[in-house]
Amino acid sequence: MxxxxxxxxxxxxxxxxxxxxxxxxxxxxxxxxxxxxxxxxxxxxxxxxxxxxxxxxxxxxxxxxxxxxxxxxxxxxxxxxxxxxxxxxxxxxxxxxxxxxxxxxxxxxxxxxxxxxxxxxxxxxxxxxxxxxxxxxxxxxxxxxxxxxxxxxxxxxxxxxxxxxxxxxxxxxxxxxTASLPLEVTIDTALDALTHAIEGYLSKLSTSLSDTLALEAIRLFAARREELVNSNLSPEGRADLLYASTLGGMVIAQTRTTLLHTLGYPLTFSYGLPHGRANGLLLAAYLEFIQPAAPAKVASILAALGMTAIKDVQGLIRRLLPAPEKYPTAELQRMAGLVVGAGSLAWTARSASREDLVEILRQSLG
Known part of the structure; x- marks a missing residue:
């Protein structure tokens, strides 16, 4: 090691x-x-x-x-x-x-x-x-x-x-x-922390130590997900989510983020979607794309979330977030074009073509 x-x-x-x-x-x-x-x-x-x-x-x-x-x-x-x-x-x-x-x-x-x-x-x-x-x-x-x-x-x-x-x-x-944050902002930011941990875990730059921190952050989120869904987040829950956020930051300080974050940026720039929400909407399709290149790691993420399949991730996102706007193919292609060549694709676990990026967007938003 x-x-x-x-x-x-x-x-x-x-x-x-x-x-x-x-x-x-x-x-x-x-x-x-x-x-x-x-x-x-x-x-x-x-x-x-x-x-x-x-x-x-x-x-x-x-x-x-x-x-x-x-x-x-x-x-x-x-x-x-x-x-x-x-x-x-x-x-x-x-x-x-x-x-x-x-x-x-x-x-x-x-x-x-x-x-x-x-x-x-x-x-x-x-x-x-x-x-x-x-x-x-x-x-x-x-x-x-x-x-x-x-x-x-x-x-x-x-x-x-x-x-x-x-x-x-x-x-x-x-x-x-964090106690004064509206529930909507709490959910959006919690999804940002979750995707930090997941992307760091799946990054080519990950290490055994960053993986340990990432999985702990994912478990912390999972332990509080029902509180988020049911709008009854406790003070202890807020502490856990903040701890998960700090752990997620420690992870990406070593691994950086991957194509999920970069692909979410056009949604924030062009349509004003909160950053964490954009990541959350794309998360399930991103995991589907990465799974062939890192099946064991995707399985570990699902286990840490207390889930058995990627469809469970999509189900949780639908419970947490409003239904996304649908975008025409031409707009999906434009957004994907902004991401082609981004540095984050180099340390993403699976190489992505422009067509792959369009497909992730299509599954999530099309």
Missing amino acids: SFSFYLPTRIFFGEGVLNKHGALLKDMGRRALVITGRHSAVTSGAMADLTHLARQLDISLATYNRVPANPTLAIVAEAVALARSEGVEFVVGIGGGSPLDTAKAVALLVPNAAPATELYQASLPQPPLPLVAIPTTAGTGSEVTQHAVFTLPEQQLKKGFSDDRCFPQVALVDPRY
Whole structure:
């Protein structure tokens, strides 16, 4: 057996972790930029906890709270400009994947001269500002990854960015901050976490250790699936889903995601489907496609879910999500064309042609 596993993020998980362990922020500086969306930091209670802690530690906070779902590099540029004007010494991201991903890009760009619009091409030699991640959804796992995803309108797609320097130094993961999420968002984000674990498990980059984490994340989701279906998610259930999300992030930090995520991006960009929902709608057809190349692993996924066949996965998705819109063949072909040549296809367990991608979309949406 031979593998590598890199995770430089220090993780604190549990209720009240910001109050219990937040004193370590004083070692990062005296001025911080908080990057978040318009509501999540406040409604979750995370912003109140951070503000109280900052007063105790004599840390001043500037706030950029305009990160939307599916942020563009223009949003990153605004936050970078604020960070530079405020002379901040570290960055705190609070929220789901969009604020946390934006915080990563800001922390990396502030010390470097490159504009945000050149994030994917520019040389970025200077080390990033220290970054603290506080998730308020149980889906993205961004608090423990080096990845970020941004919407590129000119290319009509979402595109991932990865840099090992973008791992947060600290992740403060408190299940209480997910309690205010609507059930719909909870389901969408839980499916994102589930697909992280499944795709990581089926990735050509997977290892024995990442597989162990992936299967545990899948089991955690399975243990709470009926609570999601029946709209009676308990506090313990929310904690389990957040733990599964963090585990899923740890997995894709090693394995990346595969064609499922990439194939879901056009649904988000063109039709506004939440990212996790798009993944969920495509999940059963994706497993059907992968099964001939990895039958034992697909069987292990089904076992971890407490299922016997892929049709059971589709049945669960139909119970969790509204029926998807149907799309004409020409549109399915257009969406598939946006994915052809994507890097994620290289580490997907089975090679996919454009026709294969169209068929996955057709089975799910056609």
